Amino acid sequence: VVNPDDIVSVQGADALRLYEMFMGPLEAVKPWQTSQVSGVVRFQNRLYTVVNNAAENKATEMDDETTRLLHKTMKKVTEDVDSMAFNTAISAMMVLTNHLQGLQDKVPLEAVEKLVLMVSPFAPHLGEECWNILGHEESLAYHPWVEYDEELCIDSTVTMGVQVNGKARGEITIDKTADQDAAMEAAKGSDRVMAQIEGKDIKKIIYVPGRILNIIAK
Numbered sequence: 712v713v714n715p716d717d718i719v720s721v722q723g724a725d726a727l728r729l730y731e732m733f734m735g736p737l738e739a740v741k742p743w744q745t746s747q748v749s750g751v752v753r754f755q756n757r758l759y760t761v762v763n764n765a766a767e768n769k770a771t772e773m774d775d776e777t778t779r780l781l782h783k784t785m786k787k788v789t790e791d792v793d794s795m796a797f798n799t800a801i802s803a804m805m806v807l808t809n810h811l812q813g814l815q816d817k818v819p820l821e822a823v824e825k826l827v828l829m830v831s832p833f834a835p836h837l838g839e840e841c842w843n844i845l846g847h848e849e850s851l852a853y854h855p856w857v858e859y860d861e862e863l864c865i866d867s868t869v870t871m872g873v874q875v876n877g878k879a880r881g882e883i884t885i886d887k888t889a890d891q892d893a894a895m896e897a898a899k900g901s902d903r904v905m906a907q908i909e910g911k912d913i914k915k916i917i918y919v920p921g922r923i924l925n926i927i928a929k
Contacts, residue, residue: 713743725834726752732797732833754805755837758830761811762841765823773819778863780810781822785859788829797833804829820845825857873898874925875907883924891918898924 718727729751734741773781784807791800807826811818824845831838831851842851870884871894881904883897895916898904908928915927 713745718745718748722748722752723836725837726755729754729801729834733801735798737795737797751801754801754808755834757808757812758826758837758841761808761818762823762827762844764812764816765818765820766844766846768816768818770817770819771821772817773822775867777810777814777819777822779866780807781825782859782863785825785829785857786861786864789857789859792832800829801833804833827851828854828857869921871921872923873901873904874923875904876927877925880904880907887921889920891916891924894918894920894924895926898926 715727718730726748730748733751734743784803787803788800791797791803804826807822811822811826824842827838827841827845828851831842838851842854847854867887868884869887870882872879873881873883881898881901883894883901885894885897889897895918899908904926908926911928913926913928917923917925917927
């Protein structure tokens with residue numbers, strides 16, 4: 712028998728709430744593993760670090776990768792909360808937190824504020840404390856829920872395989888609208904691909920945008 716009060720006294724109420732929702736779908740039968748609570752505690756600690764970095768540095772610039780990941784996360788969490796898929800919502804926020812932590816002193820304040828708003832229904836005590844650290848005096852409970860831009864949730868690039876004579880030789884990441892010439896240019900930047908086509912005549916190129924590039928070389 713696990714007494715929830717014991718978890719709360721050691722790890723805090725937010726950690727208990729997060730772990731219960733992170734265990735899996737609500738309708739599924741899930742084994743309780745007290746040792747796994749430490750995983751959501753690490754998530755809380757990483758978030759706290761990111762919040763303090765943002766509050767200290769107040770960075771305003773946000774690169775395209777961060778912007779798109781933020782909007783994808785806002786969409787994912789919004790939809791998952793509506794469908795009560797809390798475990799995948801928390802997972803998405805963990806991914807965003809890890810990304811923001813990697814930015815260190817360049818972590819955008821706007822992104823962190825939106826992350827805190829998303830975390831708050833799952834970990835309300837942590838959410839309120841982080842909101843306060845970010846310079847807000849009023850409770851985040853009065854702040855509107857996050858809004859995402861659907862266009863920013865769509866990837867502008869795609870990673871696709873490159874074949875030479877029908878055999879996989881590498882991958883390239885290119886714009887979704889890239890034409891055959893752009894795909895070939897990217898493929899030639901791969902040492903593995905060049906090793907297979909250098910000094911040979913390219914007889915045919917089979918290019919299916921967003922899916923595959925197959926180079927026939929003899």
